[in-house]
Amino acid sequence: MQFRLRHCLALTTLALVAATAHAEQQITLVGQNDLRYSKSQLTAAPGERIRIKLINKSHLPASAMSHNWVLLKHGTDADAFDHAAQSASGNGYFPKSRADQAIAHTDMVAGGKQDTVTFTAPKKPGDYEYICTFPGHFRAGMKGTLHVRANP
Numbered sequence: 482m483q484f485r486l487r488h489c490l491a492l493t494t495l496a497l498v499a500a501t502a503h504a505e506q507q508i509t510l511v512g513q514n515d516l517r518y519s520k521s522q523l524t525a526a527p528g529e530r531i532r533i534k535l536i537n538k539s540h541l542p543a544s545a546m547s548h549n550w551v552l553l554k555h556g557t558d559a560d561a562f563d564h565a566a567q568s569a570s571g572n573g574y575f576p577k578s579r580a581d582q583a584i585a586h587t588d589m590v591a592g593g594k595q596d597t598v599t600f601t602a603p604k605k606p607g608d609y610e611y612i613c614t615f616p617g618h619f620r621a622g623m624k625g626t627l628h629v630r631a632n633p
């Protein structure tokens with residue numbers, strides 16, 4: 482009897498883990514030499530788990546064509562954030578002093594490499610901007626919007 486109960490609990494746990502994994506939205510973004518993300522519009526439900534995989538398919542050297550993905554909190558001045566990032570080359574162009582203005586971010590990714598970040602979408606519906614903070618990329622248009630919608 483004891484064994485059966487434990488077995489049953491184990492199965493229930495497995496089912497819950499499977500359900501949780503399924504609830505995660507997986508998104509792949511590609512960056513190349515055109516200073517654009519492969520997707521500039523993303524949609525999520527409030528509080529949804531999201532897994533972003535950023536792949537850099539450039540063949541240029543890391544110092545010439547790296548990319549990251551930084552999702553900014555609502556109301557963040559993207560220009561000011563990007564400006565601060567330019568002084569953070571030692572930290573992959575991610576400004577530690579403004580870390581509280583980012584919801585999530587990947588590492589800076591060199592050509593042929595990738596990085597993944599998992600996070601929870603904001604509970605508050607709205608439009609959240611994401612940018613690449615490698616020098617010059619955001620200003621050239623390497624950005625997009627995550628639309629958080631209650632009924633996507």
Ligand SMILES: [Cu+2]
Pocket residue numbers: 512516547548549613614615618623
């Ligand atoms: Cu970039």
